[in-house]
Amino acid sequence: MSPRTLTRLHRLLSDSTRHSPRGTIASRWRHYHGAADWAGLLDPLDENLRRELVRYGDLVQAAYHAFHSHPATKPDAPWPVSLPDRSYRVTRSLFSTASGELPPWVDRLVHPWMTQRSSWIGYVAVCDYDHEIHRMGRRDIVIALRGTATCLEWAENFRAGLVPIGDGNDNDEKNENSASKSPKVECGFWSLYKTAGDRVPSLSAAVVEEVRRLVNQYKGEELSITVTGHSLGAALAVLVADELSASISDAPPIAVFSFGGPRVGNRAFADQVEGRGVKVLRVVNAHDVVTRVPLGVAPAAAGPGRPERQTGFKWWPAKVLEGIDGYVDVGRELKVDSQASPYLRPDADPACCHDLEAYLHLVDGFMGTNCPFRSNAKRSLARLLSEQGGNVKKLYMSKARELRPAELDLSATAGDGASCWSNVPGCLASPSS
Numbered sequence: 001m002s003p004r005t006l007t008r009l010h011r012l013l014s015d016s017t018r019h020s021p022r023g024t025i026a027s028r029w030r031h032y033h034g035a036a037d038w039a040g041l042l043d044p045l046d047e048n049l050r051r052e053l054v055r056y057g058d059l060v061q062a063a064y065h066a067f068h069s070h071p072a073t074k075p076d077a078p079w080p081v082s083l084p085d086r087s088y089r090v091t092r093s094l095f096s097t098a099s100g101e102l103p104p105w106v107d108r109l110v111h112p113w114m115t116q117r118s119s120w121i122g123y124v125a126v127c128d129y130d131h132e133i134h135r136m137g138r139r140d141i142v143i144a145l146r147g148t149a150t151c152l153e154w155a156e157n158f159r160a161g162l163v164p165i166g167d168g169n170d171n172d173e174k175n176e177n178s179a180s181k182s183p184k185v186e187c188g189f190w191s192l193y194k195t196a197g198d199r200v201p202s203l204s205a206a207v208v209e210e211v212r213r214l215v216n217q218y219k220g221e222e223l224s225i226t227v228t229g230h231s232l233g234a235a236l237a238v239l240v241a242d243e244l245s246a247s248i249s250d251a252p253p254i255a256v257f258s259f260g261g262p263r264v265g266n267r268a269f270a271d272q273v274e275g276r277g278v279k280v281l282r283v284v285n286a287h288d289v290v291t292r293v294p295l296g297v298a299p300a301a302a303g304p305g306r307p308e309r310q311t312g313f314k315w316w317p318a319k320v321l322e323g324i325d326g327y328v329d330v331g332r333e334l335k336v337d338s339q340a341s342p343y344l345r346p347d348a349d350p351a352c353c354h355d356l357e358a359y360l361h362l363v364d365g366f367m368g369t370n371c372p373f374r375s376n377a378k379r380s381l382a383r384l385l386s387e388q389g390g391n392v393k394k395l396y397m398s399k400a401r402e403l404r405p406a407e408l409d410l411s412a413t414a415g416d417g418a419s420c421w422s423n424v425p426g427c428l429a430s431p432s433s
Contacts, residue, residue, distance in 0.1 A: 034279025058084045072113045083125065095118050099156075145227075256279070256281065262293050287350075343381060364379040
């Protein structure tokens with residue numbers, strides 16, 4: 001490695017709290033928020049959009065860190081969230097509740113928080129910093145949602161049958177004749193979104209109530225609503241955005257920025273989301289299998305509003321189901337490629353290809369299709385090395401061990417299973433320029 005390369009690697013391994021510069025986007029904020037479906041911004045990737053994507057991704061990282069730092073906190077207790085962007089203030093915690101239960105013997109094998117029905121899944125935050133509001137051209141309301149963490153959430157993920165959403169009138173003739181044209185979503189996602197817990201409201205009720213309150217509080221101001229999530233959180237983000245667009249009168253522009261999200265519903269659902277004016281930008285790693293599932297499902301038995309009735313389903317190729325009733329993607333896609341990173345191994349495993357930090361690393365380095373990885377990418381590699389060390393090229397791992405600060409240990413993890421880097425000041429790197 002040349003001296004210049006070593007110097008650059010040393011800088012990328014450091015955890016600087018210094019914020020990268022962000023350009024003013026006030027005059028074009030609606031364009032960056034998807035008003036024109038991000039036309040002309042994705043390939044090549046616009047620098048301002050890159051910064052916004054990484055910033056929203058870091059807000060999702062904050063949801064992961066908050067949960068894994070305090071996984072056993074009771075649902076009705078205060079939940080501490082440390083945001084990487086101090087321009088935002090958390091206004092409400094959000095919880096998802098599974099509708100089913102696991103066999104008793106599972107409780108003896110895992111930590112109790114892994115089997116609790118209701119779990120903290122994210123938060124609502126609002127931008128309160130005048131300078132940032134001026135830079136962005138509006139006051140931004142954010143809903144950030146983490147991915148799968150508990151056993152019950154995993155169980156819900158595998159309930160892949162399509163279930164109708166709507167008013168629940170499944171007995172009328174009209175509904176029966178147009179069943180294949182009605183909006184339907186994945187059974188497990190719908191269950192986690194709509195089920196209320198013993199001490200917490202459903203994710204659906206909580207997020208609509210809080211966002212409506214904030215919209216009324218800041219009525220008369222220029223507002224935007226941004227829903228962001230990773231994996232399961234990406235799927236739930238689409239459900240959140242769809243409901244907000246229908247539940248809040250004169251709703252501000254609503255956009256979804258998702259990372260590594262699975263498919264959520266059928267063609268009718270996708271048309272409903274887009275028809276309501278919701279803009280969805282899906283960041284997809286070409287080698288992430290999660291973004292290609294479910295492949296397509298024909299439900300055996302289901303009823304609107306009754307996801308628990310879903311008892312069986314058949315798997316078919318997605319193209320076969322296009323003419324019947326299968327899963328389709330929503331919105332625009334920004335495709336990155338883990339094999340384009342000079343730091344990751346070309347045979348990186350599925351976990352790395354789906355990892356949120358790997359996604360943010362790839363977005364930070366993406367310039368365009370068939371373009372090399374951005375040579376001046378500035379996002380710190382510290383957490384990537386810590387969480388995906390086995391998928392980083394051996395050359396960089398060996399140099400990292402030589403160059404790392406003496407007080408840090410790349411092989412160590414915190415006692416609760418979180419990365420050791422999560423306790424290091426500045427570990428959440430600022431959006432890159």
